[in-house]
């Protein structure tokens with residue numbers, strides 16, 4: 001069966017659906033409603049959601065320097081290509097490539113990003129209270145902290 005998918009910009013009325021996805025994806029470090037609404041103000045063109053049959057099933061927030069601030073897909077819709085669709089949209093918009101921080105213990109996300117061609121280019125010890133961050137990059141985007149990280 002073909003899965004319907006549509007990518008569009010975030011609208012304020014999406015907020016509760018985004019918060020549900022967020023709580024599932026990041027139970028210990030949930031972004032608040034205010035944080036998401038600030039992102040919507042600051043990045044109106046690059047806070048993107050993906051809908052399937054009119055349900056919001058995932059989102060990505062990035063900026064035009066190529067920094068992915070956050071991305072998540074609703075649990076029951078994972079491994080169906082929605083995460084990749086959001087990522088590829090960001091890659092088309094951020095012309096120099098993409099970079100991000102990811103928890104070193106988030107094996108699933110690290111495998112996902114590697115599959116999409118990203119490479120681990122650095123590490124920030126204790127970036128999160130209980131974990132290190134790995135810096136991953138694709139293309140020529142330049143993470144501002146690159147000089148301060150321990151490059152592999």
Ligand SMILES: CC(C)(COP(=O)(O)OP(=O)(O)OC[C@H]1O[C@@H](n2cnc3c(N)ncnc32)[C@H](O)[C@@H]1OP(=O)(O)O)[C@@H](O)C(=O)NCCC(=O)NCCS
Pocket residue numbers: 025026071072073074077078079080081082083084085100101102103106107108109111112113115116
């Ligand atoms: C990471 C995340 C966004 C991926 O979304 P998704 O829609 O499931 O990803 P896709 O279906 O597009 O996956 C594309 C490919 O990436 C790889 N991949 C995705 N998730 C993976 C996992 N958990 N383990 C290993 N490989 C994975 C697979 O190769 C997959 O292709 P396949 O299903 O044909 O094998 C999703 O797992 C998620 O929301 N995780 C929780 C939030 C999170 O960790 N966000 C990233 C923080 S930096």
